[in-house]
Amino acid sequence: MNSLIKRLKMQFDVEEQTQRSNLSFINATALQLPALLTHLRDYEKYTQLIFLTAVDRIEDNQFQLTYMLADESSQNNIGVRVRIDRENAVMTSIAHLWHHARTYQQELREMFGIDFPGSPGVNDNFILEGWEEIPPMRRDFDTREYSEKTYFPRPGRSTTHPRTAMKAVDPDYPELPLMKGRVK
Amino acid sequence: MKSTENKIIHPLENAGVPEDQRHLYCDASPRPYPALNKYVERFLNWARANSLWILGYGTGCGAIELRPLLTSRFDISQYGMNPRPTPRQSSVFIIGGYLSVKTLKRVIRSYEQMQNPKFVVGLGSCTVNGGMYWDSYNTVNRLDYYLPVDVYVAGCMPRPEAIIAGFEKLKSTIMAGQAEGANEYAERFDWYKSNQKKIIKDWDMPDYNW
Numbered sequence: 001m002n003s004l005i006k007r008l009k010m011q012f013d014v015e016e017q018t019q020r021s022n023l024s025f026i027n028a029t030a031l032q033l034p035a036l037l038t039h040l041r042d043y044e045k046y047t048q049l050i051f052l053t054a055v056d057r058i059e060d061n062q063f064q065l066t067y068m069l070a071d072e073s074s075q076n077n078i079g080v081r082v083r084i085d086r087e088n089a090v091m092t093s094i095a096h097l098w099h100h101a102r103t104y105q106q107e108l109r110e111m112f113g114i115d116f117p118g119s120p121g122v123n124d125n126f127i128l129e130g131w132e133e134i135p136p137m138r139r140d141f142d143t144r145e146y147s148e149k150t151y152f153p154r155p156g157r158s159t160t161h162p163r164t165a166m167k168a169v170d171p172d173y174p175e176l177p178l179m180k181g182r183v184k
Numbered sequence: 185m186k187s188t189e190n191k192i193i194h195p196l197e198n199a200g201v202p203e204d205q206r207h208l209y210c211d212a213s214p215r216p217y218p219a220l221n222k223y224v225e226r227f228l229n230w231a232r233a234n235s236l237w238i239l240g241y242g243t244g245c246g247a248i249e250l251r252p253l254l255t256s257r258f259d260i261s262q263y264g265m266n267p268r269p270t271p272r273q274s275s276v277f278i279i280g281g282y283l284s285v286k287t288l289k290r291v292i293r294s295y296e297q298m299q300n301p302k303f304v305v306g307l308g309s310c311t312v313n314g315g316m317y318w319d320s321y322n323t324v325n326r327l328d329y330y331l332p333v334d335v336y337v338a339g340c341m342p343r344p345e346a347i348i349a350g351f352e353k354l355k356s357t358i359m360a361g362q363a364e365g366a367n368e369y370a371e372r373f374d375w376y377k378s379n380q381k382k383i384i385k386d387w388d389m390p391d392y393n394w
């Protein structure tokens with residue numbers, strides 16, 4: 001793993017973070033990504049794309065994409081992280097490298113609104129049909145508010161969240177910062 | 185969406201299907217069937233209650249409990265019930281858990297294809313009030329706004345014993361002549377349709393899928 005990172009650093013401008021002996025993450029720029037993934041696939045035996053996922057870094061006004069690759073023979077995994085702009089969320093498609101990446105890209109297009117121009121079927125419906133709001137996995141989408149105004153909530157719902165349950169028996173039970181504003 | 189957009193026009197205009205195919209679909213809305221002579225109806229209800237044929241809709245996790253129910257461990261056929269492969273042959277529709285907007289659409293299609301009289305059993309808290317997915321962007325909260333539900337079985341997930349108890353309840357409701365879900369659906373068709381259309385935004389099927 002270490003020697004791989006060394007080799008990569010000779011060719012690409014990447015930062016690395018090693019999590020376990022068989023799992024590392026490298027941060028790369030969006031421009032480098034296709035070359036980096038092609039290199040990993042064709043020269044370093046990272047032939048399997050395990051997943052492609054996104055995180056909404058709304059504080060930085062960015063999306064973080066993680067491409068997780070695996071080397072079957074050595075059981076090593078490497079995650080390639082890329083930050084892209086949140087306002088104009090466009091990323092290069094990698095469907096030509098792994099055919100199944102189109103499904104991930106279609107999902108990200110629907111759930112986060114990240115476009116992958118040229119990816120086959122990227123604008124087709126994936127799970128949502130006829131969605132009219134902002135993409136639901138963006139963190140500024142208030143899922144509870146949407147659910148309450150759309151799905152006819154049944155009144156009389158109560159919660160057994162530990163915080164409220166403990167408050168009932170012990171008034172001094174501390175307020176948790178956890179899930180603030182989410183639990184009635 | 186404005187409420188006027190959901191107005192249901194009779195005969196049904198089937199605006200969701202392409203114009204050149206509209207003549208292929210039925211444009212009549214369902215109508216309620218009045219009860220027959222008291223004694224005949226009593227006999228029919230006895231017969232209906234004792235040969236419940238199931239259409240299972242199991243995309244929710246609660247439907248995992250249907251497997252032991254149908255197979256040798258709990259063996260539902262001893263109660264005169266039997267799973268059937270198609271909506272046309274079934275009289276009980278079991279909704280096994282949460283429904284998303286996408287699955288609700290398929291559920292409506294299947295329900296409307298079933299023949300009268302038909303009954304709906306909602307399994308699990310998700311069909312009652314959304315269960316643990318109540319605040320999800322995609323999960324329907326209460327099933328009875330879209331289909332007439334005869335029996336709810338609460339629990340997350342309900343055990344097979346609870347489901348059997350639910351079916352016993354359903355049987356006694358049918359025997360008493362109170363399981364009138366199909367007629368209720370026909371009588372309040374506009375209300376059910378406008379609820380369905382409020383959340384299913386891309387309505388690309390006929391208004392009544394008979």
Ligand code: SF4
Binds near residue numbers: 308340
């Ligand atoms: S009630 Fe529980 S078991 Fe049933 S579908 Fe919902 S979450 Fe799953």
